[in-house]
Every structure is written in C-alpha cells, then in structure tokens.
Amino acid sequence: MxxxxxxxxxxxxxxxxxxxxxxxxxxxxxxxxxxxxxxxxxxxxxxxKRDTLGRSLAMAFACLVLFTLANSFPLLGLNIEGRVEYGAVISGVFELKHQGFSAMAALVFGVSILAPGLKIAGWLYVLLPLRLNRRLPGMTTVFRWIALLGPWAMAEVYMLGILVAVVKLADLATIEPGLSLYSFAAMIVAMAATDAMLEPHEIWERLESLK
Ligand SMILES: [Zn+2]
Structure with missing residues (x-):
C-alpha cells in the first residue's frame, strides 16, 4: 500500500x-x-456586512445584561383579592419540581435558563477575544457547540407559555408584569439579532487565521 x-x-x-x-x-x-x-x-x-464581529459582540453584551435582569427580578405578580405573589423564572422551576413534575422542571430550566445562558457565554468567549485578535483554548469547540445549542435555546417558546398562562389567569387574578418579563422579551429579540448579525463563515476564517 x-x-x-x-x-x-x-x-x-x-x-x-x-x-x-x-x-x-x-x-x-x-x-x-x-x-x-x-x-x-x-x-x-x-x-x-460592515463590522459584523463588532456588532454581534455588542449585541451579545446586550443579551448578557438582559439575561442577568431576566433572572434577577420577578417575572409576574399575581394579585388575588389584594394578596400579591411574585414569581421569578427560577422559582417556577422549583415549584414544578416541588409538585412532582421533575422532568418538566428540568426541561423548563434547560430551555429558558441553561441553554440561553450557555449560548450567550459562548458568544462572548469566542467574539471578545477574536475582536482583540487573541486566542483562547477551545474557541473552535465552543463555537461549534453554540450551533448545536441553537435549537435548545427556546426562550421564545417559554415566553409564549407565559403569555398563554397570563391570558388564562386574567379572569382569576390581576397580573402585574415584572421587570423580568420585559427583560426576557427584550433578550429574545437581542438573541435573534445576534444570530442574524453573526457571520459564521467570517468567524471560522478569523479563528483559522489565529492558529
Ligand atoms: Zn443554490
């Protein structure tokens, strides 16, 4: 041979x-x-497009700020005859687990917190050093993982679930939207914008040229 x-x-x-x-x-x-x-x-x-790296990096930072806000404040307040109860994204996960829906709790945690969080962290890990012409270990692996994470970062489906619940509960209680709800909605838009601005081909080229 x-x-x-x-x-x-x-x-x-x-x-x-x-x-x-x-x-x-x-x-x-x-x-x-x-x-x-x-x-x-x-x-x-x-x-x-012009400066796709800089623009997508700026959007990724916006996503990080909105993600932090979405997970730090109450999502919704329920006012039932004067008694107001607030709930955050993570407290919903714990409540599901407490009621015995462990698989559902894991799924909600995965698609609404873990996957978007990892995606945003991954963007920053790759885009920030690239902008500064630096190379960090495992950047190519991280960038490949971001693409695989895409279908699981379904914050918009979670948002749709919240809206359905709000409509159904509207007759029973007064709903008070929390800061987290607005941040969550803005984060979905910011993540879609980052996805749209990113030029994977350009990123791969830059990653290759840094080798
Ligand atoms: Zn063709």
Missing amino acids: RPATQTPAQHHPHWIACHDCDALYPVPRLAVGQKALCVRCGAVLLQR
Missing part, C-alpha cells in the same frame, strides 16, 4: 455549499457590502 501523500493545507481551495440546493462553489472574495448568490437557485451564499 502506498503511503498517502499530504498536500499542504494552503493548496486546498476553500469551498462553500449552497444552503438551499447544495451546489458547491469556491469561496469568493467579497468587498464590504457585496453578496454572492447561488447561480442555480439564487440563494445568498455569502454576504459581507
């Missing part, structure tokens, strides 16, 4: 696959503001 010959990495062209139709293209060099479209289906292959 002949030994496998290895070509130096710089001789391999970089390829990009169309997300919609899987057509392969060599990665084009784009100027700021330009985008590359798939010839076959017209989908956007690559887009070079």
